[in-house]
Amino acid sequence: MKDVANCSKCGKIFVKALRPICQLCHKEQEDQYDKVSSFMRRKQNRMASIREVHEKTGVELTVIHQFVREGRLQTKSFPNLGYPCESCGAIIQEGRICGECKDNITGGLDQLQKEKEFEERKEAERRAERNMGTTTYHSLKDRL
Known part of the structure; x- marks a missing residue:
C-alpha cells in the first residue's frame, strides 16, 4: 500500500512518493527556486x-536557506x-554546524574523556593501595 501523509507545508493529505510535500506545494517551491535562480544568475546579483x-x-x-x-x-x-x-544560528555554507560549535562540542567530549581517564587512574591507585598488604609472591623454583 502507498504511503499516505500530510503535506508539511499546507497540511493536505497526499500519496508520499519522493517528496515530503504535495505536488502543488512542490510546484510552488520550484517556481520560487526559478525566481531565485534567475535573479542570482544575473552578473550584477552574484x-x-x-x-x-x-x-x-x-x-x-527559510526557503532560500x-x-x-x-x-x-x-x-x-x-x-x-x-x-x-543548527546550534548557534551563525551563517555557514556547508555541514550542519559551524566550526566554533564543532570545536566546543569536541572540546567538551575531550574534557569528559580526560575526566573519565583521571577517575579510572584514581580508582586503580585506590585498588593498588588496598591490595598492598595482600600481595602474593611466587617462586620460580616451583615452576621449573
Missing part, C-alpha cells in the same frame, strides 16, 4: 546577500549565500 535576495524576489529566507543547504544554489558561485548553523 554577490547579493540572502537578505537582498529575499527583498528582491519575495522568497522567504533550504536551496543553499540542498546544494541547489552553489556557494562557489554565490559566496554571500549560506544558511544558519
Whole structure:
C-alpha cells in the first residue's frame, strides 16, 4: 500500500512518493527556486546577500536557506549565500554546524574523556593501595 501523509507545508493529505510535500506545494517551491535562480544568475546579483535576495524576489529566507543547504544554489558561485548553523544560528555554507560549535562540542567530549581517564587512574591507585598488604609472591623454583 502507498504511503499516505500530510503535506508539511499546507497540511493536505497526499500519496508520499519522493517528496515530503504535495505536488502543488512542490510546484510552488520550484517556481520560487526559478525566481531565485534567475535573479542570482544575473552578473550584477552574484554577490547579493540572502537578505537582498529575499527583498528582491519575495522568497522567504527559510526557503532560500533550504536551496543553499540542498546544494541547489552553489556557494562557489554565490559566496554571500549560506544558511544558519543548527546550534548557534551563525551563517555557514556547508555541514550542519559551524566550526566554533564543532570545536566546543569536541572540546567538551575531550574534557569528559580526560575526566573519565583521571577517575579510572584514581580508582586503580585506590585498588593498588588496598591490595598492598595482600600481595602474593611466587617462586620460580616451583615452576621449573
